[in-house]
Amino acid sequence: MESIVSSSYAVHFNKKAYRALNDHLSASSYSSLFIIVDENTYEECLPDFMNAIEGDLHFEVLEIESGEINKNITTCTHLWETLSSLDADRKSLIINLGGGVVTDLGGFVASTFKRGVDFINVPTTLLAMVDASVGGKTGVDLGPLKNQIGVINQPEMVLVIPSFLKTLEERQLQSGFAEMLKHGLIRNAKYWETLKQLSTFSDIDTKVYDSVVIKNEVVLRDPTEQNIRKILNFGHTLGHAVESYFLKSENHETLLHGEAIAVGMILEGYLSYKITGLPEAELVDIKSTFLSRYKKVSFSNDDIIGILNLLKFDKKNSHGNINFVLLNRIGSPIIDQQIPPNLYVEAFAYYKD
Template identity: 55%
Template sequence: MKSIQASSYPIHFQELGYKSLETILAQNTYSSLFILVDENTMEYCYPKFMANLHTDLPIEVIEIEAGEIHKNLETCMGVWSALTELNADRHSVLITLGGGVITDLGGFVAATYKRGIDFINVPTTLLSMVDASVGGKTGVDLGVLKNQIGLFANPQMVLVDPEYLETVTAREIRSGTAEIIKYGITYDQNLYQQIKKNNKLNITKLIHKSIEIKNEVVLQDPKEKHLRKILNFGHTIGHAVESYFLESQEKENLTHGEAIAIGMVCETYISSVLFDFPKSELQEFKEMILSIYGKIPIDTREYSAIMDLLKHDKKNNGGQVNFVLLNDIEKYEIDCKVPEDLIIASLNYYRS
């Protein structure tokens, strides 16, 4: 796959990625190399990565617990402390080897340690390949509130190797697929039609196209002032649902993609009410989502808690919940205000 140039860093694929990584490590005067993993990537991805890593730098591995529940400042404290105890200095470099949690948290840790050390993203899940590793967003959750603490910071490079997808479950592949669907419905009709006609596509073939789309959007709007907001489609309600399931002791945690899939159905319904998004397309979209993710049970008694979480969404402005909505495929409306009863109606539509 052809390399993609972001604003200040390259995105390389497979063998070229490993060669470029070797070059970066050799050409910079790094004092030491740290690799951030969780227990899953340590077991399943670290051996393959090390077999392809060629460097004379001293290497230390820092391992954290896996899962969104550990994407918090307490985990950051542990990583910062480990870096300090292992004598990391301002000339050290950190490689994040893992999924979205490792990429988001690791980038944040690197960008703030000693006011910033270099980092390199090596995503190992579909979600992190097509979304989290690209675009310069880093951060962690505050309690169950998604990505409340963070900053924009670019890696030195991103290395994408789809072979790591052999180590993840089908559920994780579906999770990442939600972001690809989002790119299609908001920005690329051809991609959307391709997925809609055949949801059993080899997703790895869509990785490069998805990264191209995200990079194209981010290059035009790196700090999310306007166009980049379309990448939040489905995430306003989706993040609230994800947070609710995360804090509930009775609920099994959702993957990010499962929650975003719910959010996209709800927000497409809202689009049909406010902006005349075609009703036939809405129904087809819902059917496609349900065919991939099934229907996640949400009780009407849970709406109040979900609505409370919506009010803490980081995209809000002056207490108003901001949505990205659609007139049609590829035709978006930004910073839309939606009445509470219509949000409730959208959840009812998802459940119906």
Template identity: 65%
Template sequence: MLISRDFLSMQSIQTLGAQVYFYQEAYAQLSNHLKGSNYSSVFVLVDENTEKDCLPILLEKVEQLQKATILRIPSGEENKNIATCLQLWESLSEADADRKSLMINLGGGVLTDLGGFVASTFKRGIDFINIPTTLLAMVDASVGGKTGVDLGPLKNQVGVIREAVMVLVIPEFLKTLEERQLVSGFAEMLKHGLIQDFSYWQQLSKTQQFGTLEEHIHRSVSLKNQVVMKDPTEKNERKILNFGHTLGHAIESYFLNESEQETLLHGEAIAIGMVLEAYISSKLTGLPEDQLSDIKTTFKRFFKSVVFTASQIESILNLLRYDKKNSYGRVNFVLLKSIGEPVIDVQVPEDLLKSSFAYYME
């Protein structure tokens, strides 16, 4: 039997509190865990997409889940709120969930963030397992233990940091994703290169076919995990993961609130954020011009350009001050000295923020 190179390289990754398993091993480990753990009841949280596309596969591969109770929430960031949590807490109570119950979150980042929060707070915390089903959730939400929900327009305003007991990365689930969703996750992978690994950035920026991205998932999870392990509570080092996110989050929130606008996916918003923050880096922290230009060209090749009006830019900058990472009313940025060399806690003058949008739209 031939075992592919990819499969052999997919060693499981030990995070702070969880083990991340890949491919076929993921199913086997879940089965073993269920056999060994003596849970009083098991719940699987799905949305309408993962119920249709992923749940049947999971139930076929992991027999013990046939008896699990299925909990359903509607997909979409607009449902990532306390009202949805309340419904789930009540559903768990009604189904007699107790402290020895297990919750399996099967979905994208919205679902795993929300499901993780509900599990972390139900009866002061029950075990949960994340099975991310989008590329973004696989490379980004799978490690680090961040859970949370939005409060009106403010993203992840309520949450806790608590690790899943196990994370399963099963690239098979990506087959049902639209290309736009894949590309959104690709933005976070590119970020892992920009903040940590120049050669990875070079490799990814040459990507021709998104279908081949899955072979890089393991490397991205591993890169992110290295950062999180060094600084679990985001005092210092971990902040580098926010590269592109300071402006990116504000852009994402803005488009989410404006019902007339087409919503930007998370990766699409932070792709813009990374170009803007690369420009600011070239002015404040010495990012070389050729690298700046490489960054802009690469993102423009993979992501559709967005045109911002002056009043839109104004609104986005107003949202910045609500970003949860800002202390003392100041906005702190992660910038780059060069690709692979980030700097944290940089403050940026107002005029540079505006001119970064001009550079992006040039």
């Protein structure tokens, strides 16, 4: 697979990824090298990764606890203090080896330590490969509120090594697949149809590549999310609210990102049907596709009220308006749409029906 060139870096795949990394390490004069992992990637991915690194280089391994609940400023403070105690300076390099929590948080830590040190992302989950690999978004959650604190800052490179996907459970793969389905919905109806036909993840490598291409094309046109990049948030306005609500709830099992976004895409598909003219047949297609892959989530009336109360924290909001990305057809999104409040309840009723 050819490397995908973004604004100031490239996404490298498979053997080319390790070649690019070794060339970069050889050509650079880093004062110290760090790898951020969680307990899963420490065990499942770090050994293979280290075996592919050439030369007699010393890396300090910094381990954090896995899970969205640990994507917070407390974890960042621990890492900043550890980096300082190990004499990291502005000529250090941080490699983030993990899923979206590690790459988002690790990128934020690198971007803010000493006002910024170089970092490389090595996404190890399907979600991180197709979502966090492009765009330079870094950050952490504020309590249960998703990605409220962060900066857009580009890595030196991104390395996508699909063999790491073999370490994942089916549920984690399905979570990442939701973002791939989203790429079809917002950009390419043919890609949507192709992904719908996939029954296993045995031949996912080329589709990962296709999704990275789609996201990269969008980000290159709008690096700081002023207009078209917003389309990548389809399903995320309500989906993030669902995810945040379940994250803080003591009465519900925490949802994975893709599971919450799958709910959000059905809900926002319904809003698209009502507001921007998405054909009913395409709405039914969206709902049936996601419900065939993702377990239906139960919502009480109190849950729905709690979820809707979180919408005011969405990052796309401006001037007091809650802004949605909707579809007028599969593959054709429209940004900055406001929704009459009564339609929220209708959307949840449609989901539950």
